[in-house]
Amino acid sequence: MDQSKLVTITTIILFSWVAFIISWERISPYRKGLPFFRDGFWVDLVWYTIIQSYFLKILIFDYIIAPIQHQFSVTGLALFKNWTITEQILFFLFTHDLYIYLFHRLQHASKLLWRTHEAHHSGKEVDFLAGSRSHIVEIIINQTIEFAPIMILSPNPEIIVPIKALLDAMFGMFIHANVNVKFGKLKYFLNTPELHLWHHANYREVFHKNFSTKFSMWDYLFGTVYDPGKKPGDLRDNWGLYYDYPKDYFLQHAFSVKRFDEQKLLRNSWFNWYYNLRPRFLEWLIAQWKYLRKSKTGNTENATEPSPELSQPQENFVSCEE
Ligand SMILES: [Zn+2]
Ligand SMILES: [Zn+2]
Secondary structure, eight states: OOHHHHHHHHHHHHHHHHHHHHHHHHHSBSSTTOOSSOTTHHIIIIIIIIIIHHHHHHIIIIIIIHHHHHHHOOOSOGGGTTOOHHHHHHHHHHHHHHHHHHHHHHHHHOHHHHTTTHHHHOOSSOOTTGGGOOOHHHHHHHHHHHHHHHHHHOSOHHHHHHHHHHHHHHHHHHHHSOBOOOOGGGGGTBOOHHHHHHHTBOOGGGTTSOOOSSBTHHHHHTTOOOOOSSOOOSSGGGBSOSSOOOSSHHHHHHHHHSOOOHHHHTTSHHHHHHHTHHHHHHHHHHHHHHHHHHHHTTOOSSOOOOOOGGGSOOOSOOOOOO
8 A cells, every 4th residue: 555545544534533532522521511622722733733743743754763764774674574564563552652651750750851741741621632732852752762663673664654653643632532431451451541631630649650651551560550530620720730831832842941930921011922922813814804704795884904913012911811
């Protein structure tokens, strides 16, 4: 099968999975009353899922893995020559998942590495999209370690990479999904939303627990499972970080380098202008659209002229609710 056909199939499966998970969250929510357009929804969708993923894919594959491949000029290690696609996928799935468990554990134990992981824990409202929120450095490290061995060692990277990426995305959405599901005995092997949602809860006793991504067996095997048989609670304080965290994508990354108070920064008029640029741009777009629609129907009497204020920094303090 050629790669473009495979990518079309994996894309169709991925979008069907998104539709399935969204419906499931509405029908049987783990945490009741969580809105679809929850806090941070647009940051996760636009910045982390679309823009960041697009650029990091190019950076990781074309500028990190390709030069490594070129340097070593090894393709398809003899070990994998006679392996089927399924066997290779299972091998890379297990080995990468064990690595992710260990690195994730290290990120919670090291103050320095925590700076690359806290973004992932910053959401107070966790749903299928929340897993996409990951610091740039975290993604670069994890995806290079995930995909470089496949590109270098597998004789079929053009098949393994899209399938592995699809499984990652599907499983990532599933373990973060706000769904009520019981796995029975299977929970000792496969990770569940229940275990991973607890990992996103704001409780001291779970900070060093439930590190698994796909296979929960690592947590059971290494004694880091936390499964109290109850839910963390529906309050905002029950979830996310115990300290304030910026809402803006760029500030979230700046915060990992230098700590600051977002509310204090908002008192600066230029910063305030930048911070409110996106909501004002949206308002401006809506105003344009309304104006154009009314112009088309010939009724411009009540149409508002598009506002030019987008280019002006605002002197007044305007707080932005994401
Ligand atoms: Zn974590
Ligand atoms: Zn997570």
